[in-house]
Amino acid sequence: MKFPKRGVNELSILSELRSKYCLDAKHDLGEVLGSMTTKPLDVAIRAFEIFWRSNLNDPYTFPGSSIIEREVIEALADLYECNDCSGLITTGGSESNLTALYIIRELGFSTVGVPKSAHFSVFKACKLLKLNIYELDLDKDFRVSIGSVKEALDKGVRAFIFTAGTTELGLIDPIDKLGRVINEYSGLIHVDAAYAGFVIPFLKELGLKVPKVSFSNPAVRSLCVDGHKMGLTPIPNSALILRPPELIKYVEFPARYMPLNIQRGLLGTRTAGSAAALYAVIKYLGIEGFTEVVKYVMGLLKYLIKRLREEDFSVPVEPDVPIVCIEVKDPDKYLKELAKRRLFVYKCSLIKGVRVVIMPHLSRYDLDRFIEALKNVRREIG
């Protein structure tokens, strides 16, 4: 469009925007099956609206916002068993991973061990920071191979990124086991729990056996968890937790005209709406509420896998968290055909297939509709 000479009225602008919004997939209609986004809780939206004008980077003018950020970080540190952590709210897993890797580089590491299954934001951050990547192999069940980590340690690698809830297959790397080995070499770990950070701590409440992911392991020095994924907040929202708390100093930059002379974080102005939304969800749900949400999505996960197998679809991996990879010959064709039916999934690449992320906006009805569509597509394209 051309930059308009004269303004037009609000109603016509909003109706124009609504007609464009019609093109987007809708969570409420069960159309969003691949994206890790979901419908935020109402209380999170209201909290966001109260604070969205305040800047988290200016605790002088917006001290209330800064208290909220600190309390959210404290609550998440508590959830992940850290009694001496600091941290900050960022825009998402990408920024949290970039920040963690920036700190790793500033600590003097030049190479990081990264599993092949890590999210692309980790590879992107290494490129931006000119960090060397030591690519870690996966074992036969697609988690990072312990042998490969030991080899990396032998070759002098001391900094590692592991994923708690891999993007493509929903698997948890054996972080605690690896942490014990890495700790013997005085190495460190950043845990990317962007997706499953609000799932894993509640699985054990459901009596499910899950590998331990927490700061109880001394090698774990940072962990990120996204509000805008399973934290049920609006976008943008991620939290990065750091140990020891002094690590935060690495992301405090001189800002001479600011009242406190510093600016925190790799980006600039940060909306306090993010901190307020996460604060609201944590208070509103508590451990019990989150456990209910996780019970619901894990129930749907079991249902989807069972139904897919009944219909002779191949689901080669048993995920730890609600992400399903369905093996198909030509994922792109499936995506195209499913999109024609307004069902939007993603691809998995470690196993060639289509990926479904089961988020809380989905229901059994949506999954049944998806399976019917999948069967029709298979019939058409094989």
Ligand code: 0PR
């Ligand atoms: N780490 C992990 C393990 C992730 O799965 C992701 C996002 C990130 C980091 C990066 O998070 P941000 O994108 O919030 O910075 N994985 C999502 C995915 O690949 C990203 C996404 C989300 C893509 C919603 C599209 C979308 O509509 O599914």
